[in-house]
Amino acid sequence: MKSAVIKNKTSHEVKGITGAEAVIRCLLAEGVDLVFGYPGGAIMPIYDELYKFQDQLHHVLTRHEQGAAHMAQGFARTSGKVGVAMATSGPGATNLVTGIADAQIDSTPMVCITGQVASHLLGTDAFQETDIIGISTPVTKWNCQITKASDIPSMLAKAFYIARSGRPGPVLIDITKDAQFETFDFQYEPCQGIRSYQPQTEIDPTAIAEAASLINAAQKPLIVWGQGVILGQAEEEFKAFVEKTQIPAAWTILGLSALPTSHPQNMGMVGMHGNYAPNLLTNECDLLIAVGMRFDDRVTGDLGTYAKQAKIIHLEIDPAEINKNVPVDLAVLGNCKSSLQQLLPLVSKKDLSPWYQRFEALKATEINKVINNDLYPTKPGLTMGEAIKVINKHSGGDAIIVTDVGQHQMVACRYAEFNQSKSNVTSGGLGTMGFALPAAIGAKMGAPNREVVAIIGDGGYQMTIQELGTIFQQQLAVKIVVLNNEFLGMVRQWQQLFFDKRYASTEMINPDFIKIAEAYRIPAKKVQNRTELDTAVGEMISCQGPYFLEVCVEKEDNVFPMIPSGASVSDIRLE
Amino acid sequence: MEPTTYTISIYTENNVGLLNRISAIFLKRHINVESLTTSPSEIENVFRFVIVVKMKQENIARVVKQIEKQIDVIRAYYHTDTETIFQESALYKIKSEALFEERHIQNIIKKSQANIVTVSPEFFVIEKTGFREETEKLYEDLRPYGLLQFVRSGRISVSKAKMGISEILNTFKTKNNEEKSS
Numbered sequence: 001m002k003s004a005v006i007k008n009k010t011s012h013e014v015k016g017i018t019g020a021e022a023v024i025r026c027l028l029a030e031g032v033d034l035v036f037g038y039p040g041g042a043i044m045p046i047y048d049e050l051y052k053f054q055d056q057l058h059h060v061l062t063r064h065e066q067g068a069a070h071m072a073q074g075f076a077r078t079s080g081k082v083g084v085a086m087a088t089s090g091p092g093a094t095n096l097v098t099g100i101a102d103a104q105i106d107s108t109p110m111v112c113i114t115g116q117v118a119s120h121l122l123g124t125d126a127f128q129e130t131d132i133i134g135i136s137t138p139v140t141k142w143n144c145q146i147t148k149a150s151d152i153p154s155m156l157a158k159a160f161y162i163a164r165s166g167r168p169g170p171v172l173i174d175i176t177k178d179a180q181f182e183t184f185d186f187q188y189e190p191c192q193g194i195r196s197y198q199p200q201t202e203i204d205p206t207a208i209a210e211a212a213s214l215i216n217a218a219q220k221p222l223i224v225w226g227q228g229v230i231l232g233q234a235e236e237e238f239k240a241f242v243e244k245t246q247i248p249a250a251w252t253i254l255g256l257s258a259l260p261t262s263h264p265q266n267m268g269m270v271g272m273h274g275n276y277a278p279n280l281l282t283n284e285c286d287l288l289i290a291v292g293m294r295f296d297d298r299v300t301g302d303l304g305t306y307a308k309q310a311k312i313i314h315l316e317i318d319p320a321e322i323n324k325n326v327p328v329d330l331a332v333l334g335n336c337k338s339s340l341q342q343l344l345p346l347v348s349k350k351d352l353s354p355w356y357q358r359f360e361a362l363k364a365t366e367i368n369k370v371i372n373n374d375l376y377p378t379k380p381g382l383t384m385g386e387a388i389k390v391i392n393k394h395s396g397g398d399a400i401i402v403t404d405v406g407q408h409q410m411v412a413c414r415y416a417e418f419n420q421s422k423s424n425v426t427s428g429g430l431g432t433m434g435f436a437l438p439a440a441i442g443a444k445m446g447a448p449n450r451e452v453v454a455i456i457g458d459g460g461y462q463m464t465i466q467e468l469g470t471i472f473q474q475q476l477a478v479k480i481v482v483l484n485n486e487f488l489g490m491v492r493q494w495q496q497l498f499f500d501k502r503y504a505s506t507e508m509i510n511p512d513f514i515k516i517a518e519a520y521r522i523p524a525k526k527v528q529n530r531t532e533l534d535t536a537v538g539e540m541i542s543c544q545g546p547y548f549l550e551v552c553v554e555k556e557d558n559v560f561p562m563i564p565s566g567a568s569v570s571d572i573r574l575e
Numbered sequence: 576m577e578p579t580t581y582t583i584s585i586y587t588e589n590n591v592g593l594l595n596r597i598s599a600i601f602l603k604r605h606i607n608v609e610s611l612t613t614s615p616s617e618i619e620n621v622f623r624f625v626i627v628v629k630m631k632q633e634n635i636a637r638v639v640k641q642i643e644k645q646i647d648v649i650r651a652y653y654h655t656d657t658e659t660i661f662q663e664s665a666l667y668k669i670k671s672e673a674l675f676e677e678r679h680i681q682n683i684i685k686k687s688q689a690n691i692v693t694v695s696p697e698f699f700v701i702e703k704t705g706f707r708e709e710t711e712k713l714y715e716d717l718r719p720y721g722l723l724q725f726v727r728s729g730r731i732s733v734s735k736a737k738m739g740i741s742e743i744l745n746t747f748k749t750k751n752n753e754e755k756s757s
Contacts, residue, residue, distance in 0.1 A: 133592055138599045142646040143592065162646055195747040196588050196649040320640040 012188040019149030020045035020180040023113065024053045026156035029188045032084050034075065034445060036060045036068040040088025041128060043115025045180035060445070060474060063466035065092050067438035069099020070464070073108045074442025077425045078400055078450070080233070082109040082163050083442065089116045090128030093174070094135060098432055100170045101139040105429030106254060107231060109168035111159045112136075118178040119147040132174050141169030149182035153189070161191035166199025167318040168231055201317070201334040203342055211289075211313050211332055211339075212346035218287035218311075220355045221247045222278065224270055224299075227254035227428075228292015228317060234337035235259070235421045238291065241340045245347050248359055250278035252293045254428045257418040261397065267359055271299040272563045273410040276370075277362035279561070279569045282307050284358070291315045292336045295325040296429065305568035315339050369574040370560050375415065381554035382530055384411040384483045390533050391453060391481065392417045394541040399451040400425060400443050404436035404460035407489035410559045412455045422447070434463030440478045441470055451479070451541065458484040458510055465516065471546050472520040479540050480522075480548045482513060485555045493558045517548035524548040578629040580609070581653045582661060582732045583639060585624040586616060586740045590647040597624065597648075600641050606630060610663075610729030618741055621649065627730045650743060654734050661732035665710035666692070667701040667717055668724035674699055677720050687713045698723055 012029050014021075023046050027035065037059060039047040050059050062068040065087040072083030083103075087096050093114040103110045117126040133145050142162045146155050152175065159171040215221060229238045235258050242249050242265050249259060250267040259266050268275030270282065282288065288310045293299070300306045303325060312328040314321075315336045322331040332339045374385030388411060391399070397417035402425040403409040409426055418424065425443050427435035440454035461482050471478050488506040495503050517524035523543060527536045527550065540547040563572045587593055594613070601608050609627040616623035630638065635653050643651040671694060674680055684691065689703035703713050710727055 134595060137592060137595050138603065145592075193747070193750075194646065195744055197646045198747070318644070320637070320644045322640075324637055324640075 012186070014186040016183050017186050018045065018049070018180065019152050019175065019182050019184070020049045022149060022152045022184070022186045023156065023175065023180070024049045024057060025186060026153055026188055027084065028053070028056055029190070030082070030156070030160045032057065032082070034058050034060065035084040035086055036062055036071040036075070036442065037086030038062055038065050038068055038088070038092060040092045040115065042089035042117055042177050043086060043092070043113075043180075045177065046086065046113070046115065046175075060441070060470065062438065063469045064464065065095030066098050066434065067441075067464055067467045067470065069096045069110070069112065070102070070432075070435050070438035071442035071445070071470075072110050072112075073099060073103050073106075074402065074425050074439030075446035076108050076110055076442075077439070077446070078422050078443045079446030080422065081446070082111055082160055084111050084113070086113045087115070088128065089114060089132070090130045092128075093132040094130055096172075097135060097139065098430075100136055100172065102427050102430040102432045102435065103170040104139045104141065106427065107168050107227060108170065109163040110170040111156075111163050112170060112172045114172065114174045115180070116145065116174045116176045119176040120178070122176070132172065136172045139170070140172050143172040143174070145174040145176070146179050147176045149179050149184045152179070153187060154191075157189060157191040158194065161194070162197065166197075201319075203332065203334040203339050205342070207330060207332045208339065208342045209346065210330055212343055214287055214311055214313060214330065215245060215247075215289065215343070215347050216350070220285045221245070221287040221289060221352075222281060222285040223247050223249035223289045223291060224252065224278070224282070224293055225249060225255045225258060225291040226252040226293025228315070228336050229255060229258040230421055232292060232317065232335045232337040234292070234335070234340055237337050237340035237344070239263075241344055241347070244344060244349060246349050246352055247289070248278075248352070248356065250275070252296070252299050252428075253413055253426060254424075255293060256413055256424040258421050260419050261417040262419075269414060271296075272301070272565075273414065273559050273561065275363070275414070276366035276561050276572060276574065277359045279563065279572045280362055281358060283309065283568070283570045285310050288312045289315070290328070291340070292317070294318075294321045297325070300326065300569070301563045301571075302566055302568045305570065366561065366574065374411070379554070381557075382527070382533065382551060383557060384408055384553050385415050386530070387481065387483055387533065387537075387551045387553065388412050388415040388455070390537045391455075393534075394537050395451055395453065399423070399453045400447060402426070402436050402440040402443050402452060402454040404456040405431045405433045406457045406460060407485070407493065407557075407559045408455055408457045408483040410490075433460035436460060437464045437480065438467045438470070440480070441467060441474070441476055444476050444478050452477075453479045453481060455481045455483065457489060458482055458486060458508055458513075459488045461513075462510075468517065468520040468522065471522065476546060477544060478546050479543070480517075480546070481540070482548070482550045483553050484510065484513070484550055485553050485557070486510060487555060489557075490559070492556070496556070496558065498564070513548070513550045522546045522548050524550070526550040526552065528552045576631055578631050580627065580629050580656055581635050582656070582659050582730060583624070583626040583628065583642070583651060583653045584732065584734065584738070585626070585642055585651045586649040586738070587622045587624060588647040588649065589620065589622050593645065593647050596645050597626075597642055600638060601628070604634075604638065606638065612729035612731055614731070616740070618744065621740065621744070625730055625732050650738070650740060652734065652738060654732075658736065659732045659734050661730050662704050663707060663710055663728055663730050664702065664704045665713070665725065665727040667703070667713065667722055668698050669701070669717060670721060670723060671695065671697055671699050673720045680717070680720055683713070683716045687716070689713060
């Protein structure tokens, strides 16, 4: 019998409940109404409580724990809330690890709850015992094992606080089975702070003043923004800053959608397959303003030749990122929402038209050499780019685009159009194939009123294809587009360019994807000719439920521009 | 550039998983830990790690920031040898007969300012605290007489400069109280 005595909205008190029920009450107190997971022996008491609380807490049964982790990520990325994934001990917990690592490197707020063998069995190599704390330590922002029910409320409160504050990240809480069964008097207080962890840095006004004077003096400034703008909910401040200074701005893959694609100052993507102009001009600008990004090697290429001529300002929330890869002239530590707010009144507008002409000229070259071939091909085979172009036409730029990893990801991020933030969900830092299908499920549940289109390669699709079962069971209107080139395309591209076309294990003999989708009662269509593409995409977007579209694209197309691994951004190739 | 010896001092909450987290930071970067000691600190419920590493100057700051980033780390510092006062302890176990049969041993002990910790009919144990060179010299001097066991502790160190951990913790307390009352 439940005897809930709720004192007020933030404090919850119940006498004599089990640890398992406490877990559910903690989740409810944190505002969680959705969890992704998979049951098993060591987490059964919690699942038993999920059954009792199913009217308040919806559990999505995935087909693999990796799917649960990626769904929690997709949910977090589109909703801005903390994603929650659950799994049992042993293999259940280890199956979460890829998603946790992905969330760690892409700063996604997530709380994973794993069951663990009873505390008296710890260290005995018991059935389904695995040291998930040891395993997950390098890939979590924080983790902790609970062996006493009375520790559940404070540890879960801490978990949510850590996951969402500062630079967000994944937290794992491992709860022994006996702690789930144990009864205690429950009381919940949300975590207000941890003395050894200070996620809020006060913005240094001297740094702001210095930044403003550097910005105002620059003749050829360039902004490169990352996901920090989205995670810091700083889209408005960022747009205001960009518009007031009139500085051209380019994005890292995770920063995509923070500023609309159509914005006149949006200069495109930086990095290995980014746009020609912002990559080349990184080595021509006199001031590089990095906002909420971390100078990943896929962005910078060779560090020895990266923006050496420029002064660099780094607006960053994580002190450990300052001077980690690129030594900067000025660091502005803190949430970029606050630092941009403080910068705004101090910066002034300048005529940068000669500088913009450099962008225009290089953009024209890219259009000529790359973009026209991608979007308006003259050869008979379909290109990935034209598929994205048709999706743009039917979504109107309002869809959330979820991508997997590889050629299709680069093409989709280069060409997909976005009107609003939190619309790009991709596995950036970790490059996890198999991410998109489950992430799209989570993305849809995080933004149920928005169109969600997953764009996936034929390789990555088959890594988590079983989550079609989750789409079927949850009746989710996720649109799935597989760009099928019957190759692990990005690896094949590298084999072609750097390994003398020795296509070692990159050719795929694929199943009938249409039959597989239909087996899950998902309407499906296969497009092989250009003439069918527009109608098929139109049909997919107007479909009320889930839809599967296979687009058979040119088998051996390459993604350009490209900065070869380890080369300088100046050595970007167009062919 | 030649690597320098750095002493990293970390003030932490007592957390069972933290040792794992900190050692993983070194493992990931192939940094060999010369020594590692943990103990309580001058502040109640605050623990202190002292880690000695040989690293290049351009990398030490990055690694210490990665350590400080860990949730249960209150603050981490790094110092060169000239910026700290440091010592190591060593224990030497020798057959008791050597003490009586080899007169030199008594001179060695006296000269080295080592202490005899215990003497039994079978063996005796000498303790020496000091710099690495001192404990090493005693090791070399005693080795010819047959060392049954030898062990040296990790470095313990205090910085010459103030660390101000209590102030940091007090700021947190005040800040938290202000938030609660506001």
